[in-house]
Amino acid sequence: MAAPEYVPVLPQDRPRRAEQLPPADRWVPDRPGDFVLTKSEQPRGPRLGSQGPDLGYALTLLRRFEGRLQLTAHEHPADVDAGCVQVAMKRASVFGRAPMIYDVELGYGVFGFLDEHPPAELVDFRRRLFDGARHHYEFQRAIADAVPESTLGLTPAQVRERLSDWRSLLVL
DSSP: OOOOTTSOOOGGGSOOOOOOOOOOOOOOOOSTTOOOGGGOSOOOSTTSOOOOTTTTHHHHHGGGGTTTOOOOTTOOHHHHHHHHHHHHHHHHHHTTSOOOHHHHHHHHHTTTTTOSSOOHHHHHHHHHHHTTTTTOHHHHHHHHHTSOHHHHTSOHHHHHHTGGGGGGGSOO
16 A cells, blocks of 8 residues: 655655666577478488377277287287387378377288288298387387388278288388
8 A cells, every 4th residue: 555645755665666677689599409490390311200299199009909910920019019100100290190090000011910911021021120129219210211101101901902012012
């Protein structure tokens, strides 16, 4: 409450003007991690991965394929899951959305894990590619990088139709 005018006020009790700060300097994106308008995108290249919204949802979708995978004697389900989920996440990020069941289906399908009788050469190729993938991120990235964007644009049914010519679906 304000004091009446006839009440004496000491000088130190009078309101003072606040100190004025100078205006801020202009911000310039000059640090290595800053995005610049001319190149405002995630870096791309081998082993860098793919960015997208809620990519971890693909891990939840893996459970829907339990019991459907056609594995050989020397293939471990955890290795297969670790590699194929990377393909699913890459496909989802190409479309700029979260993973769907069709992304995971394509991830398994492109390597013939959903086919009862995949080509023997594909089985030999995938056995070497997926061996130890659950333990090594580099192996997982190599699996995802083996599937080009042209294949990621196909539907899972189109991949199943072209599985006899599996080399055209992958970058070897």
